[in-house]
Each structure stands twice: as structure tokens, then as C-alpha cells.
Amino acid sequence: MRLAIYPGSFDPVTNGHLDVIKRAAKLFDRVIVAVAHNEQKQGLFSTEERVSLLNATAGQTANVEVMEFNGLLVEFAAAQGACAVIRGLRAISDFEFEFQMALMNRKLDASIETLFLMPKEDYTYLSSRIVKEIARLGGGIESFVPEPVRAALGEKFAAERRISAKV
Numbered sequence: 001m002r003l004a005i006y007p008g009s010f011d012p013v014t015n016g017h018l019d020v021i022k023r024a025a026k027l028f029d030r031v032i033v034a035v036a037h038n039e040q041k042q043g044l045f046s047t048e049e050r051v052s053l054l055n056a057t058a059g060q061t062a063n064v065e066v067m068e069f070n071g072l073l074v075e076f077a078a079a080q081g082a083c084a085v086i087r088g089l090r091a092i093s094d095f096e097f098e099f100q101m102a103l104m105n106r107k108l109d110a111s112i113e114t115l116f117l118m119p120k121e122d123y124t125y126l127s128s129r130i131v132k133e134i135a136r137l138g139g140g141i142e143s144f145v146p147e148p149v150r151a152a153l154g155e156k157f158a159a160e161r162r163i164s165a166k167v
């Protein structure tokens with residue numbers, strides 16, 4: 001049983017993440033999409049909301065499950081019995097941070113390999129941050145995120161607009 005962990009913030013999941021998940025699911029018997037719970041990093045969506053959006057999308061693939069984790073990634077990966085960590089690599093700009101993280105994780109636990117998967121070219125410019133900015137400014141995001149995420153972003157920003165209209 002070969003298990004891989006695909007960790008990230010997923011705030012929120014995009015079509016680029018889903019593309020990487022599908023590729024990983026073909027290579028491994030089981031893939032855990034692991035949502036990092038970070039008290040210091042306030043996201044748009046709560047950890048529970050991110051997990052729920054992932055369950056509604058990536059969770060549909062038979063050998064994929066979604067979990068949240070606290071603390072060190074390598075400790076979570078070892079506790080689950082994973083042999084690999086998957087990270088998506090979109091462009092050279094991702095490389096420096098990813099390289100540093102992969103080597104640090106190797107230093108912490110040499111038994112876990114980091115594997116980089118490249119999403120479809122159409123998604124190389126995509127990021128959760130940009131999608132949130134476009135949605136906040138009222139732009140169309142249908143081709144960047146799955147429908148449950150589009151709807152959730154619509155609700156978030158409609159609520160934000162209602163609050164700022166009251167102030």
C-alpha cells in the first residue's frame with residue numbers, strides 16, 4: 001500500500017490543486033490531501049470550510065481522502081504511514097521555496113520523499129490568492145475553481161459587502 005500526502009493551505013482548492021490530486025491518485029494506492037491548520041496564518045476560509053470544499057471536490061476520487069493536520073508535516077506523514085509528500089510545481093518561481101521545504105523535510109525525516117508534479121499548462125498561472133482577488137473584485141472565476149468553491153467565494157464576498165455597506 002503506497003500512501004502519499006498532498007499538503008497545503010488550500011484556501012481555497014483550485015482546479016490546479018485538483019489536477020495535481022488526480023495525477024497523484026494515479027501514481028499511489030492512497031492519497032491524503034492534508035489541510036494545514038495554522039493558528040498564525042488567518043485565511044479567508046476556516047480549516048473546516050477548506051476540508052469541506054475539498055471533500056466536495058477531490059473527495060469524489062475513490063482513493064483520495066481529506067484530513068487536517070497540525071504541527072510538522074513530516075510527523076503527520078510518518079504517523080499516517082506515508083512514503084511520499086506531493087507538491088505541485090507551476091513555474092520556476094515556485095522552485096526556491098519548494099526546494100528549501102523539500103530539503104528541510106528530508107533533514108527532519110529522510111524516509112519520506114518529496115515528489116513534484118506539474119499541473120496541466122492551463123493552470124500554471126493559477127493560485128488561490130489570485131482567484132480570491134478576482135472573486136473579491138467581482139470577476140468571473142468559473143474556469144479556475146470547481147463549482148462548490150465558486151459558490152462559497154460568492155457567498156463570502158457577498159457577506160463582506162453586506163458588512164461594509166452597514167459600516
Ligand code: PNS
Binds near residue numbers: 008010072074104105
Ligand atoms: O499551500 P501552501 O501554503 O504552500 O502549503 C505550505 C505547507 C502547509 C505545506 C507548509 O507550510 C507546511 O508543511 N506546514 C506544516 C509545518 C511544517 O512542517 N513546516 C516545516 C516545513 S519545512
